[in-house]
Amino acid sequence: MALFLSTDDVAKVWQMPQAIDAMRELCRTEARGETISAERIHMPLPNGFMRILPGALTDVGVFGFKEFRAGSSGTQYSVSLFDLETLDALAYVDAENITTMRTGALASVGLDVMAPEDAQTIGLIGSGKEAFAALQGMSLVRPSVKSGWVYSPTPERRELFAKRARTELGIALEVATTPEEAVGEADLVTSATNSRGAEVLRGEWVKNGVHVTSIGSTAPDQREIDAAMWDRMDHVAVDTMRLLHESGDAITAAELGVRLDSARVTDIASVVAEKRPGRNSSLESTMYKSVGSGLQDIAAAYRIYTDARNMGLGREAPALSSPPLPR
Helix, strand or coil: CEEEECHHHHHHHCCHHHHHHHHHHHHHHHHCCCEEECCCEEEEECCEEEEEEEEEECCCCEEEEEEEEEECCEEEEEEEEEECCCCCEEEEEECCCHHHHHHHHHHHHHHHHHCCCCCCEEEEECCCHHHHHHHHHHHHHCCCCCEEEEECCCHHHHHHHHHHHHHHHCCEEEECCCHHHHHCCCCEEEECCCCECCCCECHHHCCCCCEEEECCCCCCCECCECHHHHHHCCEEEECCCCHHHHCHHHHHHHHCCCCCCCCCEEEHHHHHCCCCCCCCCCCCCEEEECCCCHHHHHHHHHHHHHHHHHHCCCEEECCCCCCCCCC
16 A cells, blocks of 8 residues: 655645755765666656656665656646555655755755854845745754845745745844845855846855855756856765766856866765865855755655654555566
């Protein structure tokens, strides 16, 4: 019997502390070599796209995939989770909030191991769900940050974002009228946009010693940071090395001659496992950048499934099955 978990079920067990814990554990699992991953599938549609992200966690014996469809009517997500030994379906999970939460959570894990420990301020570009999730996660790993700035193109949205940050997180954000104003004096910089074409964050705008989090530009046609940002960073960690050929930011930087080899860029799992440094001094500038991966979704779904089982949540239903093959 497979467990069907709705958005309401997920919300009861999947909050930011649990998400950060799950993503940190995933990093350790990846560093031990106990995962299997594959290229994501991206299929354009006449009015949007469909994307499939697979992955397996061999240490706990599960595998599966997230699929999501995006178009003019919005975006829908689901994760299917299976037993690695029996191949039986374990769970079908409504993943509306998985992506947002795991993106912000893993960004916070990266921030925790790479950012200055004495950071006081943050500058944000973006005022959507992922920007707030990143801010929420940051507040848990760097509670010393109590003020900053936010910019997004729509004045009403940045005003509402600042109000929510103050009310829910106790962080006083000033509303900036330009992206440069939002990041110029910040110890931490987070960009969470869906920009296409021109980048929205430039390397010349940030100060030395900064930690930058960039969680936009997840496809080749998207841009968020310019090539100069990559060039001035002392350490760069990415959620998956596939980012170097999946993100428009990385593709463009490489085309412009920026060195993105293993001496400069590593995966965040290696930093969490202390195989590679995240920061050696307060003078260094660092960056975490992500595009998302199926492993993140499977790690999230497994944590949700396990906790939901323990709490008696969800609805049992027969899984789709086929007769065994003749031997």
